[in-house]
Amino acid sequence: MSEESFISDFKKLIKLRLTFLVVFSASISFLIGNKQQDESINWINWLILTVGGFLVTGAANGFNEIIEKDLDKLMKRTSDRPIPSGRMTTGQALVLSLFMGIAGTLILVRLNFLTGVLSVFSILLYAFLYTPSKRKSPIAVFIGAFPGALPPLIGYFAAFDRPQISWIPIILFLIQFVWQFPHFWAIAWVLDDDYKKAGFRLLPTTQRDRVSGLMTWLSTIVLIPVSLIPTIMGFGGWIIGGVSLILGLIFCWFGFMLYRNLDIKSAQKVMFGSFFYLPVVQLVLLFDFNRIL
Missing domain, CATH: 1.10.357.140 (UbiA prenyltransferase)
Structure with a gap:
């Protein structure tokens, strides 16, 4: 080699x-x-x-x-x-x-x-x-x-x-935890045909159906209030709050379109949106982080 x-x-x-x-x-x-x-x-x-x-x-x-x-x-x-x-x-x-x-x-x-x-x-x-x-x-x-x-x-x-242990690392953990559901479900939707060859069962109902689309959409909705916790708790400023809200609403819209259309193209938008969402939110939080005791 x-x-x-x-x-x-x-x-x-x-x-x-x-x-x-x-x-x-x-x-x-x-x-x-x-x-x-x-x-x-x-x-x-x-x-x-x-x-x-x-x-x-x-x-x-x-x-x-x-x-x-x-x-x-x-x-x-x-x-x-x-x-x-x-x-x-x-x-x-x-x-x-x-x-x-x-x-x-x-x-x-x-x-x-x-x-x-x-x-x-x-x-x-x-x-x-x-x-x-x-x-x-x-x-x-x-x-x-x-x-x-x-x-x-x-x-x-x-x-x-x-x-x-403090609230800050727990919230950082929680944001990334919730983000993974629309991220993985979108990937599972896009790759479902390939995944089935190996017997992987990752979509909520194991099928590209209305319930799986709904669960993916709901996970993007849950992410919005979770991403606003840093601002609510005071260790994130208003900039990260605004960025999280705007990106969260866009991400949520992608999730809704998947629920409505139930197609691979919509799932790809959720998937690529997830790739963009997390690093941007984390970077903005770093620069708009307020030190609290």
Whole structure:
């Protein structure tokens, strides 16, 4: 295997774009945690979080692909991944994933013990609870929303020598938790034909029907008040409140159009809207964050 080929396969193994999104979310929350303490940014710790978070997320995605290697062969979108295509053995992927998981956890523990524990918890939840549940029941989306919402929690706590529970990390967790329902249901709608080949049951009713469309739309409605909590609680200003409201209403409109049309084109708008919504809201919150005691 050439170096170029290995790098290409490694990117697919760790789902590079997803990994970057997770690391971005954790990094923004880390910076918010720094602002909460009214301290200058510790860029060394930020780098430690970024590298450790990248490795831990890559490990979770690697374990996911190992577990689903036979199912990935059945789906067009995943058949070219390194394991099902035969370009990488399960053993090689396992060694890489174990190395990334252990190394990433040891790196994150340097920040504080809680950050390391949460990183291990996220791997276990995602790889060994969410992954096998995808073929059993639509409840898998609810299960997967927990590890999916841990990055902002991990990032925020990483900013502290001695983390303490407060409303701020809980709200950061809650926003990302609720956001995942329209995000995943839209993806499941778009890819339903491919998912069915592997037996994945991710839509609320397991079908592209009116109830699944309604549930997706309702999840975008719930996201609006949840995204306004930072402003209501006082640690987010009026700018983030306004941006969250505007984006939330647009996102909600996309959800309504999916409910009305029940087509893939509408689901794609919800899906791409979700890609845009979360990083923008998190970035604006960072710059419109008010330090509270």
